Amino acid sequence: MKINKAIIIALGLVVICGVGVSYSLVKDDKAEYLTKDQAKNIILEKVPDGKILEFSYDNENNSPKYESEIVKDTMKYQVDVDAETGKIINFEQEVLKDQNNGKTSDKLISEDKAMDIMINKVPKATVQKFNLDKDGKNVEYEGVLTKADTKYEITVDAKTGDIKEFSHEQIKVKDTKADKDNQYGDIEIND
The missing domain is CATH 3.10.450.40 (Nuclear Transport Factor 2; Chain: A,)
Incomplete structure (x- = not known):
């Protein structure tokens, strides 16, 4: 009788865990991402009046993000935005040596x-x-x-x-x- 009870409890735990894992997988599939325009707005809020030279979407390793390169005055910035949360996950800046960068x-x-x-x-x-x-x-x-x-x-x-x-x-x-x-x-x- 104790063995049957243990088996029933073990099966119940397996079912509960399976439902939890399934829910988390389905929930992740339904994640909504920022649009390109939303990401660009977040980037330009971080670097007001900047000019976006490069902008790309990257989903390697199932970590969706928008990557950008911006120039403003004598500075070049790299800003990456998490495509799910909208948070800035990388911000780098450097002084430009050549004032003609980005002009085409x-x-x-x-x-x-x-x-x-x-x-x-x-x-x-x-x-x-x-x-x-x-x-x-x-x-x-x-x-x-x-x-x-x-x-x-x-x-x-x-x-x-x-x-x-x-x-x-x-x-x-x-x-x-x-x-x-x-x-x-x-x-x-x-x-």
Whole structure:
């Protein structure tokens, strides 16, 4: 009788824990993120009258955030905003050596247009990372997208909107089928 009671209590605890874990997973899936405009407003509140040179969304390691680079007067700032809470999670500043930083004579396509080009290339994909890269002589939008078990890397020319680079690779997913088939765990039999 005591064994039956112990088994019932153990099963009850397993069910309660399972419900709790399921709730937390569902709750996390429904998290709402800041829009790009909301994040930019938070950044510009931190650096009033600043000019945003680079702005990107990054969701690596399931830590969604907006990253930015801003200039104001003789200073350059890096401000990162948590996409879930709106809190500033990184703030760095440095004195500019070259007063011509950030000035470009050519008009660039918008971030929204570049993201649309990427999503049209891989419909129904999720953007994991997106940024404007001004390194080197070419200005490009770079994006990392995922769809099912495939990761896509796309580079779009920021002046023309042409896709410059496109690659994809299979994402390795942990095989949990063996874990599901073995619902009782490892069983050892002693003779």
